[in-house]
Amino acid sequence: MTALAPDTTTGTPATTGSRGLPAVMLRLHRPALVVWAVLVALTSALLLWAHGPGRDAAHADWLRYCADQVGCVWSDGIAEYDRARTLAETAMAVLPLSVAAWAGAALTGRELESGTARLAWTQGVSPTRWLAAKLALPAALLTIGSALLVGLHHVVAAAPPFPYDWTRHSQNLPGDGALALAGPLLGLAVGALAGLVLHRALPAAAVAVAATEAVLATTGILRDRYPTNRLWLPRILEGGLFLTVTAAAVGVAFLLLRRRTV
Numbered sequence: 214m215t216a217l218a219p220d221t222t223t224g225t226p227a228t229t230g231s232r233g234l235p236a237v238m239l240r241l242h243r244p245a246l247v248v249w250a251v252l253v254a255l256t257s258a259l260l261l262w263a264h265g266p267g268r269d270a271a272h273a274d275w276l277r278y279c280a281d282q283v284g285c286v287w288s289d290g291i292a293e294y295d296r297a298r299t300l301a302e303t304a305m306a307v308l309p310l311s312v313a314a315w316a317g318a319a320l321t322g323r324e325l326e327s328g329t330a331r332l333a334w335t336q337g338v339s340p341t342r343w344l345a346a347k348l349a350l351p352a353a354l355l356t357i358g359s360a361l362l363v364g365l366h367h368v369v370a371a372a373p374p375f376p377y378d379w380t381r382h383s384q385n386l387p388g389d390g391a392l393a394l395a396g397p398l399l400g401l402a403v404g405a406l407a408g409l410v411l412h413r414a415l416p417a418a419a420v421a422v423a424a425t426e427a428v429l430a431t432t433g434i435l436r437d438r439y440p441t442n443r444l445w446l447p448r449i450l451e452g453g454l455f456l457t458v459t460a461a462a463v464g465v466a467f468l469l470l471r472r473r474t475v
Contacts, residue, residue, distance in 0.1 A: 234338065234346035245315055246354070252304065253358040259301040260365040267294040268374045275375035294374060301369075305362055305393065309400035309429060310422050312355065316404025317421035320347055322414040340470045348405060348463065355397040363393045392432075392448070395455045400425045402462035409466050428458050 239246065270290035279285035287295070321344075324330040334340050404421035411417040432451040439447045 234342070235350055238346060238350050242319065242351075245319060249354065249358060253361060256301050256304045256362055257365055259297045260362070260369050263294055263297045263301065264365070264369045264372065267297050268369075268372065270294065272374035279375070291375070298369065301362075302366070305366065308359070309396040309425050312351075312397045312400035313404040313407075313421035313425040314418040316351070316401050317407040317411075317417035317419075318404075318414040320351065320401075321405045321408025322411060322417035323408075325408060325412040326414055341467060344405070344409075344467060344470055348401065351401055352398055355401060356394060359394050359397050366393075392451050392455055395452070395459065396429070399428060399455055399459045399462075402459045402466070403428075406462045406466045406469075409469055428454060 267290075271294035274288040274290040278288055279291075321330075330340075330343060333343055400421070403424050404417070407417040407421040407424070408414070411420065432447075432454060435450050435454075436447045
């Protein structure tokens, strides 16, 4: 009977080793996972409604009230379509900032502040594997959810219900689908680095949001300075900036962690 005692004292998440890190991550960040799933589900529902019933109602109202007029007052059907699409695109636009705040506060900052990370490092998980697991699982989940939203948004944007300048809807979104996928990963990398540098949850969240917003604002400025017939150039610049900042943040995070734990 006494042979079973070690299992009851060492079977904590911190001692499960690197192979148990994904399971520990899922348990530790379950609330964030639930919030992400709900956000993706609600935003997807808005986009699906906008592409289906919302689009049909808006198109019918446009033909009924506005097709033969220079200007017209939007009907309830048109306004509801506009609100649904605006809300969905706003959620997608602020996603990198939300991810940055979460990554800075909960993913790395809180664990370093409380000492949980160092406890894991002394019980079978190296610092680099700890950080790799911290980044890999959220990156995979963010990519899957973002890919779904980007795909649905592309379908909605490709079939507008009536002639209108819909570019204002996407002014806060990255220039194309690939960049929209990269935005949350940018927030994840910047947030994780902020947590490693500051070791405090709330300051790390604030710094991560500010840094991510600076990158997004820069890409918006680049996009606005080029005419619509030369969108390929700002997209290249946006992509280069996103990739450079994301790769640099991840590289510095691993370098900083390695130096601090030598």
